[in-house]
Amino acid sequence: GQQVMQIPQYQHVQEGEDFTTYCNSSTTLSNIQWYKQRPGGHPVFLIQLVKSGEVKKQKRLTFQFGEAKKNSSLHITATQTTDVGTYFCAGPSGTYKYIFGTGTRLKVLA
Amino acid sequence: DTAVSQTPKYLVTQMGNDKSIKCEQNLGHDTMYWYKQDSKKFLKIMFSYNNKELIINETVPNRFSPKSPDKAHLNLHINSLELGDSAVYFCASSLTGALNEQFFGPGTRLTVL
Numbered sequence: 001g002q003q004v005m006q007i008p009q010y011q012h013v014q015e016g017e018d019f020t021t022y023c024n025s026s027t028t029l030s031n032i033q034w035y036k037q038r039p040g041g042h043p044v045f046l047i048q049l050v051k052s053g054e055v056k057k058q059k060r061l062t063f064q065f066g067e068a069k070k071n072s073s074l075h076i077t078a079t080q081t082t083d084v085g086t087y088f089c090a091g092p093s094g095t096y097k098y099i100f101g102t103g104t105r106l107k108v109l110a
Numbered sequence: 111d112t113a114v115s116q117t118p119k120y121l122v123t124q125m126g127n128d129k130s131i132k133c134e135q136n137l138g139h140d141t142m143y144w145y146k147q148d149s150k151k152f153l154k155i156m157f158s159y160n161n162k163e164l165i166i167n168e169t170v171p172n173r174f175s176p177k178s179p180d181k182a183h184l185n186l187h188i189n190s191l192e193l194g195d196s197a198v199y200f201c202a203s204s205l206t207g208a209l210n211e212q213f214f215g216p217g218t219r220l221t222v223l
Contacts, residue, residue: 031209042200043153045211086151095207096141096158096165103151 002027002093006101014109019079021104023072023089030092032065032072035100038085046074079108113137116201116215123191124223130187131218133201141165142184143212144176145200153200159184160206191222 003026013019023032031050035043047056049065049072056063062075072089089101114135123129135142144156158166162178173189184201201215 033211035212037151042214042217043202043212044214048209048211050209088153090212094166096160097155097168098212099155100145100153103153105151 002091002099004089004091004099004101006087006089006104008104009102010105010107012107012109013079015081016078019076019083019106021074021087021089021106023074023101025070025091025099027091028069030069032069033090033098034063034072034074035088035090036085037088037103041085043088076106079106081108081110084108114201114203114213114215116199116218118218119216120219120221122221122223125191125193127191128187128189129191129220130185131199131201131220133184133186133215135182135201135203135213135215137203137213139203139213140181140206141204141210142178142181143202143204144184144186145202145214147198147200147217149197157184157186188220191220193222196220196222 006023033048034046037043053067054065060077064073086103086105088103090098093099116133141160143158147153156170157176159178175187178184198217198219200217202212204210204212
């Protein structure tokens with residue numbers, strides 16, 4: 001079945017360092033979504049990418065969708081303690097189902 | 111106003127018991143979901159409903175029975191609880207279609223002793 005893997009599984013960074021998580025799908029995706037889950041919280045939608053090669057920015061966050069639409073990345077510049085959490089990518093499998101990636105847990109050391 | 115709400119927030123129960131989790135959304139969405147998040151944080155879809163109809167049943171044991179009395183509500187009943195059912199269960203909703211973001215509820219942490 002369709003799989004969505006993320007690397008790394010965990011990442012510890014010093015505050016101010018950059019961070020990147022990579023998302024790889026076993027199948028071509030029509031779009032990809034990114035979610036953030038704070039510790040003890042629920043996933044919250046960050047962004048959606050639809051076009052091949054698309055790049056979107058949200059302040060210090062840069063999201064990219066691969067040319068083949070099978071991979072994506074999230075890059076955070078100059079991490080802050082508020083960036084702590086688990087970041088998930090998610091790709092659709094039909095109209096009514098999303099496959100979530102394995103997640104990357106980010107810890108930021110002050 | 112809470113967009114997607116779930117009750118209860120915590121559920122601690124003995125093996126073999128039956129329990130229910132309730133979910134309500136006030137966003138006017140047509141599609142609702144149940145997800146299970148295990149201790150390793152993997153988020154796995156269990157069920158999808160669209161306009162009260164079950165669309166996706168992701169090979170979940172029969173002990174799990176979702177029910178959608180109307181578009182705004184999706185409940186989850188679990189019979190004969192097992193240790194392996196311990197997890198956080200999230201309800202979510204979205205507009206119909208793969209290009210729509212999902213709004214998650216706060217989650218229900220189920221602990222089976």
